[in-house]
Every structure is written in C-alpha cells, then in structure tokens.
Amino acid sequence: xxxxxxxxxxxxxxxxxxxxxxxxxxxxxxxxxxxxxxxxxxxxxxxxxxxxxxxxxxxxxxxxxxxxxxxxxxxxxxxxxxxxxxxxxxxxxxxxxxxxxxxxxxxxxxxxxxxxxxxxxxxxxxxxxxxxxxxxxxxxxxxxxxxxxxxxxxxxxxxxxxxxxxxxxxxxxxxxxxxxxxxxxxxxxxxxxxxxxxxxxxxxxxxxxxxxxxxxxxxxxxxxxxxxxxxxxxxxxxxxxxxxxxxxxxxxxxxxxxxxxxxxxxxxxxxxxxxxxxxxxxxxxxxxxxxxxxxxxxxxxxxxxxxxxxxxxxxxxxxxxxxxxxxxxxxxxxxxxxxxxxxxxxxxxxxxxxxx
Amino acid sequence: xxxxxxxxxxxxxxxxxxxxxxxxxxxxxxxxxxxxxxxxxxxxxxxxxxxxxxxxxxxxxxxxxxxxxxxxxxxxxxxxxxxxxxxxxxxxxxxxxxxxxxxxxxxxxxxxxxxxxxxxxxxxxxxxxxxxxxxxxxxxxxxxxxxxxxxxxxxxxxxxxxxxxxxxxxxxxxxxxxxxxxxxxxxxxxxxxxxxxxxxxxxxxxxxxxxxxxxxxxxxxxxxxxxxxxxxxxxxxxxxxxxxxxxxxxxxxxxxxxxxxxxxxxxxxxxxxxxxxxxxxxxxxxxxxxxxxxxxxxxxxxxxxxxxxxxxxxxxxxxxxxxxxxxxxxxxxxxxxxxxxxx
Numbered sequence: 001x002x003x004x005x006x007x008x009x010x011x012x013x014x015x016x017x018x019x020x021x022x023x024x025x026x027x028x029x030x031x032x033x034x035x036x037x038x039x040x041x042x043x044x045x046x047x048x049x050x051x052x053x054x055x056x057x058x059x060x061x062x063x064x065x066x067x068x069x070x071x072x073x074x075x076x077x078x079x080x081x082x083x084x085x086x087x088x089x090x091x092x093x094x095x096x097x098x099x100x101x102x103x104x105x106x107x108x109x110x111x112x113x114x115x116x117x118x119x120x121x122x123x124x125x126x127x128x129x130x131x132x133x134x135x136x137x138x139x140x141x142x143x144x145x146x147x148x149x150x151x152x153x154x155x156x157x158x159x160x161x162x163x164x165x166x167x168x169x170x171x172x173x174x175x176x177x178x179x180x181x182x183x184x185x186x187x188x189x190x191x192x193x194x195x196x197x198x199x200x201x202x203x204x205x206x207x208x209x210x211x212x213x214x215x216x217x218x219x220x221x222x223x224x225x226x227x228x229x230x231x232x233x234x235x236x237x238x239x240x241x242x243x244x245x246x247x248x249x250x251x252x253x254x255x256x257x258x259x260x261x262x263x264x265x266x267x268x269x270x271x272x273x274x275x276x277x278x279x280x281x282x283x284x285x286x287x288x289x290x291x292x293x294x295x296x297x298x299x300x301x302x303x304x305x306x307x308x309x310x311x312x313x314x315x316x317x318x319x320x321x322x323x324x325x326x327x328x329x330x331x332x333x334x335x336x337x338x339x340x341x342x343x344x345x346x347x348x349x350x351x352x353x354x355x356x
Numbered sequence: 357x358x359x360x361x362x363x364x365x366x367x368x369x370x371x372x373x374x375x376x377x378x379x380x381x382x383x384x385x386x387x388x389x390x391x392x393x394x395x396x397x398x399x400x401x402x403x404x405x406x407x408x409x410x411x412x413x414x415x416x417x418x419x420x421x422x423x424x425x426x427x428x429x430x431x432x433x434x435x436x437x438x439x440x441x442x443x444x445x446x447x448x449x450x451x452x453x454x455x456x457x458x459x460x461x462x463x464x465x466x467x468x469x470x471x472x473x474x475x476x477x478x479x480x481x482x483x484x485x486x487x488x489x490x491x492x493x494x495x496x497x498x499x500x501x502x503x504x505x506x507x508x509x510x511x512x513x514x515x516x517x518x519x520x521x522x523x524x525x526x527x528x529x530x531x532x533x534x535x536x537x538x539x540x541x542x543x544x545x546x547x548x549x550x551x552x553x554x555x556x557x558x559x560x561x562x563x564x565x566x567x568x569x570x571x572x573x574x575x576x577x578x579x580x581x582x583x584x585x586x587x588x589x590x591x592x593x594x595x596x597x598x599x600x601x602x603x604x605x606x607x608x609x610x611x612x613x614x615x616x617x618x619x620x621x622x623x624x625x626x627x628x629x630x631x632x633x634x635x636x637x638x639x640x641x642x643x644x645x646x647x648x649x650x651x652x653x654x655x656x657x658x659x660x661x662x663x664x665x666x667x668x669x670x671x672x673x674x675x676x677x678x679x680x681x682x683x684x685x686x687x688x689x690x691x692x693x694x695x696x697x698x699x
Contacts, residue, residue: 191374199671200667202633207655208386291515295636297656317527317528317530320531324521327518331514334512338511
C-alpha cells in the first residue's frame with residue numbers, strides 16, 4: 001500500500017492523462033496494481049505466500065536432523081545431505097546414525113526450531129499438552145503436532161493446486177467447446193453439466209476415494225474430476241459472449257483454425273472469471289481434502305495431514321490441542337485463498353470496476 | 357403451469373439416467389471384487405494365499421454362486437437395465453453386508469436426515485435473509501462490514517473443525533456440557549413423555565448438528581441477498597418510489613424486497629448438494645442414524661447396492677429441490693413463468 005502511494009507512476013489509469021498509457025499497460029500489471037490497493041486481499045496474498053514457503057521449506061522448519069553438526073572433529077550438514085541422498089547424488093556418511101542424532105555424545109548441533117519430524121513416534125509422551133518442548137502438544141503416538149502440521153501443509157497445498165489444475169483443464173476445455181460451437185454441442189455438454197451439478201458431489205467423492213486404493217495422487221485426481229463444473233460454466237458463458245464479437249468473426253473469416261480461435265483468440269479474454277473460480281477452487285479443494293482425511297479415506301493412513309490430526313482430536317476429546325491447531329491451519333489457509341479470490345473478483349469483474 | 361411442470365419433469369429424465377449411469381459404472385468398474393472381499397472376510401484370510409487348492413476351488417464355486425445370486429455375472433448393460441427396472445418398484449436389491457433389503461434400511465433412516473436438512477434450510481433462510489437486508493440497507497456501514505467479514509470467515513471454517521471444536525469444548529469432555537455429543541434422543545427417552553418434553557429433547561440433540569450444517573449456507577446466502585438487494589436499490593423505479601414521497605420503510609418492504617428475494621429462491625437448489633455432503637460428515641461425527649451415516653458405513657464396507665441406492669436417493673432429492681425452486685421461481689416471478697430456467 002504505502003509503496004504504491006509513494007510512486008506516482010503506479011497510479012491508476014483513471015488518473016493517466018495519456019490514453020495510450022492505458023492501452024500499453026498489460027491486463028495483469030493493471031490487475032496487480034489495483035489488487036494491491038486492497039489491504040485485505042493483499043493480506044490474503046501474503047498469507048498464501050507464507051504458507052507456500054512453509055510447505056516448500058518444511059524440512060528446514062521441522063526436522064529431527066540438525067542443520068549443522070560437529071562430531072568427532074568433523075562438520076556435517078545433515079539436512080542438506082539428506083536431500084543429496086534422496087536425489088541419489090550423495091552418500092550418507094558411515095559414521096553418522098541415520099535415525100537419532102540426539103543420542104550422539106559430544107556433538108555440537110544446531111536443530112531447526114521444531115526438532116522433530118511428523119514420523120517420529122515417541123511412545124513415552126503420548127497426548128502431551130502444548131509445552132516449550134512440543135509447541136502444539138503431541139498425539140497419541142507421541143508425534144509432535146507442530147511438525148505434523150508443518151509437513152501436512154505440503155499435502156494440503158499440493159492437493160489444492162493439482163486438483164484445481166485438473167479441474168481447470170477439464171472445465172476450460174469442455175466449457176470452451178460448448179460455448180464456441182454452440183447449438184447441439186452446447187446442448188449436449190450443458191446437459192452433462194446439469195448432471196454433474198445434480199450429483200451429490202461429496203458423496204461421489206467419498207465413494208470413489210474409498211473404492212480406490214488410498215493415494216495422494218488419486219485423491220487429487222478425484223477432487224479435480226468432481227469439481228470442474230463451475231469453471232466449465234463460466235468458460236462456456238464467456239465463450240458464448242465473446243464468439244459473437246467482431247474480432248472473432250474477423251479471425252474466422254481469415255481462415256484461422258477453430259482450435260486457434262478458441263485457445264489463442266478467445267480464451268485469453270475469457271479467463272478473468274475462470275481465474276477467480278480457480279483461486280476459490282483451491283480453497284474449496286483444501287476444505288474437501290481435510291474432510292476426506294478427517295473421514296480417513298483417500299490419503300494413506302500413515303500420512304499425517306491436518307484432517308487426520310483433527311480426526312484424532314474428535315475422538316480424544318480432552319486433547320483440545322489436537323482440535324484447535326490443525327483446524328485453525330485449515331481455516332487460515334482457506335480464508336487466505338478466499339480473500340485473494342474475492343480481491344481478484346473485485347479487480348477483474350468489469351461490472352464492479354469503478355465502483356470502489 | 358401444468359405443462360410447465362410436465363416439461364420440467366421430462367427434462368429431468370435424461371439427467372436422472374445420466375446420474376444413475378455414472379454411479380452404476382463407478383460401482384461396477386471400481387477395482388476390488390465384492391465377491392472376493394466377501395470370501396476373504398468369511399475365511400478370515402486375505403485373498404486365500406494360505407489355503408489349499410481344493411479349498412480354493414470350493415471358495416471359487418461359492419463366489420460364483422454368490423455372484424449369480426446378485427446378478428453380478430451378467431454383462432454390465434444388462435445389470436444396469438435390471439437395476440433400472442427394479443427401481444420402479446423401489447427395489448434397490450439386497451445389501452451385501454447383511455442381506456437386508458436396501459430400501460428398508462433407507463426408509464428407516466430417511467426421516468432423520470430430512471428433518472436435519474429441512475431445519476437447516478429453514479435456519480439458513482431465516483438468518484441469511486434479514487442479515488442480507490440489513491447489510492444492503494446500511495451498505496458500507498460498520499455493521500455491514502462486520503457481517504461481511506463474519507460471513508466470509510464463516511464460509512472458510514471447515515465443517516470438520518467446527519464439529520470437532522463443538523465436540524471437544526461444549527459436548528461433555530473436559531470443558532462444558534451444554535449439548536449431547538451425539539444421538540438424536542436421550543438414553544431415557546420414552547414414548548410416554550409429553551409432546552413438549554419430546555420436542556425439547558429432540559431440539560437439544562439436533563441443535564448443534566443443524567447449526568453446523570447451516571452456517572456455511574447462511575454465510576453464502578446473506579452475501580447473495582445483499583448483492584441482489586443492492587442491485588435492486590440502484591434501479592430507477594426505486595428512485596421513483598422515493599421521489600413520490602413514500603416512506604423508506606414502504607420502499608424497502610414493498611418495492612425492493614420482493615424483487616430482490618427472487619434470485620434467492622433458486623439458491624435452494626444450490627444449497628442441497630452441499631447439505632447432503634455435510635450430512636455425511638455431521639451424521640458420522642454426531643452418530644446420528646441418518647442417510648449420511650449409512651452412506652459412509654456402506655462406502656467403507658463396499659456395500660454396492662446400498663451405496664448406489666443412496667446415491668440415487670440423494671440425486672432424486674437434489675432434483676426435487678431444483679424442481680421446487682424452479683416452480684417457486686415461476687410463482688414469484690411472472691416474467692420467467694413457464695419458460696426455461698435462465699443459466
């Protein structure tokens with residue numbers, strides 16, 4: 001906000017004296033410029049960035065291996081080393097243990113802020129309330145909840161992105177075909193949309209997820225395959241509107257192929273409402289994933305996700321920390337995406353332009 | 357009106373066939389043979405790796421018999437047609453789990469779920485409409501901004517979290533005991549209680565599930581109500597009404613409200629699928645013996661006939677919801693009456 005106010009060249013096109021400046025500016029820089037004038041949406045955007053970083057650097061925030069280890073006169077960087085070993089480039093030093101670094105005697109080590117992995121079972125301290133040692137307490141196997149949540153953000157975010165990516169692909173292609181060709185094609189595909197709209201989606205989802213073997217990738221695919229209808233309808237309506245514009249008629253008259261007209265000429269102009277529903281869709285997919293893993297279907301049983309911690313909280317009712325923290329994480333994540341989506345909607349919706 | 361109704365219902369037939377076809381294909385094409393599962397369950401061994409060859413033969417024979425009994429050995433399209441045919445007599449077949457007729461199981465559990473959902477719809481509308489009206493009349497005031505933020509926040513609250521928090525903090529446990537953690541009636545419930553006492557008991561048990569089922573709905577609906585009302589408030593005829601000296605109260609109640617309520621009617625159809633999905637979660641968490649709980653249990657047990665039947669029933673409920681909202685729309689808005697529903 002404050003930076004934008006300091007730089008006069010970033011002022012809106014309303015203030016620009018020269019009309020050519022407005023034309024020269026791309027849609028997305030225009031969107032970003034107006035988006036960042038909305039502090040709430042911007043807060044959502046930053047929250048999304050922080051969450052993405054948390055997922056990306058989960059190994060550096062919560063890990064049972066130290067960043068740096070000095071042991072018997074030699075220095076090691078176990079976390080980095082574990083990446084190399086994982087990629088098949090490096091070897092694990094023979095003299096180092098693979099599992100428990102904390103039992104090494106006479107070693108100097110710097111640990112991440114949460115010195116546990118979600119898989120570290122410690123049966124001696126089950127269901128411990130939050131303390132300095134375990135910030136968010138432990139579950140009934142003594143696993144650190146904070147570590148589980150940090151690593152669980154990976155599952156949530158990747159499911160959100162991949163599922164919505166799949167949904168957007170299906171939705172945009174089907175919507176584009178229906179809207180561009182119109183008449184019978186449109187009628188048939190619209191019938192299909194209506195079927196998908198009347199299907200109790202969540203029930204369909206748990207049915208497929210429970211019938212197939214538990215897997216994160218299958219869960220992503222299933223959520224994607226059941227949540228594209230909204231995007232398809234937006235795309236269809238935009239295509240119906242745009243295909244009658246003069247520039248499309250001109251392109252068709254010039255002999256440009258259908259596919260090129262659809263995806264090179266119309267789609268870029270039809271994307272705005274789709275993008276809004278993509279952003280909302282990511283939040284929705286994260287919500288659905290949390291419900292699925294709460295019910296214990298879809299995601300493998302050994303994977304620690306926000307939903308699975310929450311599930312344990314609902315059965316061990318005295319352990320309030322199992323209910324409060326993971327649920328709050330889901331809430332904040334979903335809210336962040338919704339705020340970004342709402343901000344984008346205000347910026348992108350031509351009917352709302354100039355109202356603010 | 358009659359021809360409109362018939363037309364709408366005819367249009368629903370292909371939709372209905374499509375829905376059941378999708379459900380049917382998913383059940384039948386999913387990996388995992390129900391006969392195999394049943395055999396494995398009966399033997400207490402996975403697959404039968406540990407049993408001798410002649411025993412394996414006997415098992416295979418039993419499995420073939422069982423498949424024949426449920427018609428699973430016939431080609432897919434025949435199975436589907438037989439299933440559709442049976443549908444007309446509400447014969448959904450027998451449950452794989454306990455060989456009880458599926459329709460009996462559903463009929464037993466349908467009332468609770470319908471009760472839960474009707475109350476939720478009622479609460480959604482009762483809370484959302486006044487809230488939306490308030491927000492629109494006092495647009496951009498502090499009160500409007502607070503309700504906007506609240507509605508937006510509520511919309512992002514995961515149902516599983518809200519339910520878990522309720523269970524942990526106000527349903528017994530170590531904190532407060534304001535509501536029961538599950539069930540639909542008290543343990544000592546008896547038919548001899550007075551009507552009022554029965555009602556109280558049910559209300560006490562269903563309060564939390566209903567509120568939890570409806571909160572995301574009223575968050576969404578109040579937003580729609582607000583924007584639809586704002587749109588009407590901008591119309592010229594509202595200005596005319598004000599200009600001719602009508603009281604603001606009359607303008608709002610007589611001129612604005614009626615027109616801005618119209619779009620809300622169609623939202624009923626959009627609410628239903630969400631409510632049915634929510635029922636699965638809420639009924640499972642609060643152990644309410646309704647369709648959602650039955651659905652979840654049958655899905656886990658791979659009880660295909662029951663799952664397919666529930667799938668069909670909830671699709672029919674949704675279609676009925678769409679039909680009702682279309683009819684209501686035709687009733688409240690003479691401009692759209694008897695025409696096709698606008699996208």
